[in-house]
Amino acid sequence: MNRSTISPVEARQQFRAGLIQPTSGWSAGFAQANLISMPQDLAYDFLLFAQRNPKPCPILEVLNAGETFGGIFGSNATEADIRTDAPQYRIYEHGELIDSPASAVDYWRDDLVSFIIGCSFTFEHPMVQAGVPVRHLEAGRNVPMYETSLACRPAGSLSGNLVVSLRMIPASQVADAVRITSRYPAVHGAPVHIGDPSLIGIDDINNPDFGDAPLSEPGDVPVFWACGVTPQAMVMSSKPPLAITHAPGHMLITDAPDLGFQVP
């Protein structure tokens, strides 16, 4: 099995069978995605939260209550199952992380609406193609992610702080990183912060809240993008009765080609 050339359907079947592994580099050319499933009575608040915070929460697909596949995530139950096809899940009850299972089947309810949200892995391949180093990819590690001090715009009962991903970029290539990622607004788009981490409440970049510690070379600049883990910070802050998410870095692999999200 070559993980970079495996089809999305085959990748999902690997994870359904129990494989737990970060998905960076899997099924090259197909968009990976964040997941949050919430009870239907909170679905409007979440859709509004996403609309008001489009950089961290660019919604690619919404599955109706109880649906487990559809749209860019499989066309039948064999091809895709939202409850089993991420490598690892996180289960939150009243804002507390209570489990990190390989399958969310035991927690599934038919009133759960699933939101499939764009992921910055989509623009990493174009960065590499343009010669911009993506250090965590080169090292086979997970991207570092941090909860910031920047408040998202609240919506109804939902609020929380922005989570960002970090890539250390050579100073001469920061402009390229901005230019390339700006072309992918549906998967977080341009950076939200370039430079001093302390200005956005990150005291120690070597100690990320999610993922692996960053790697850097002399002259690198810290560049931060809005991150699809933001809904999990919202969950911890807003304490809905139940939320099912992917584990950070352990994404859903969709059928949507990366290039479909590129403008112009």
Place this chain on the structure above:
Amino acid sequence: MNRSTISPVEARQQFRAGLIQPTSGWSAGFAQANLISMPQDLAYDFLLFAQRNPKPCPILEVLNAGETFGGIFGSNATEADIRTDAPQYRIYEHGELIDSPASAVDYWRDDLVSFIIGCSFTFEHPMVQAGVPVRHLEAGRNVPMYETSLACRPAGSLSGNLVVSLRMIPASQVADAVRITSRYPAVHGAPVHIGDPSLIGIDDINNPDFGDAPLSEPGDVPVFWACGVTPQAMVMSSKPPLAITHAPGHMLITDAPDLGFQVP
């Protein structure tokens, strides 16, 4: 009063005072927007309809039930009022157009959620700056709009066909028009159709469903963009109890600078 340099607040006050006029060319540099206000119990369905149809329904702002200003549409009741500050409204009851008043105050209810949706007028100025003729602007007319045979993706109780706006573009500049408008995904973005109108169910481009008839020069190609009147086609098809919209071409003028929507 110079309509192109008047501030958004002043423009809104003109319309609040009763002026009825298409807004093309007003308050240059500030985003104009489509409006639809719907009862709160349909708000989730509409937000989902918009998420599933982002080209015709790119939501720029949502005002909570009963709110009449906020976000990119004024910071207090003097600056902006969603019920009075479009030049003209359309009132739909059960899908029937029952009134086209200059003010929607008589129909307002405190359970109405207002959706402010991007408008293609935002990318007309950059087209003009790049030398691409925008023929309805030159002639001081309203843009021609058509209901197509293309179905939007439904959401809950809401469905309907795509509405498009038409600009006749010289053949040698169609690529420029694509390139420029692609950079504005939040205000309809790239064209959805270039060429033969009959392929999308438009039998007679000289007889638009909304706005004025098109003007063209020899060699022009018909270029169609997704249009923010699509929610009105949805209303006529789905027949919600009440919907308040702007009159086509008679837009809300927001405080958001056009350039803020440009990528990259």
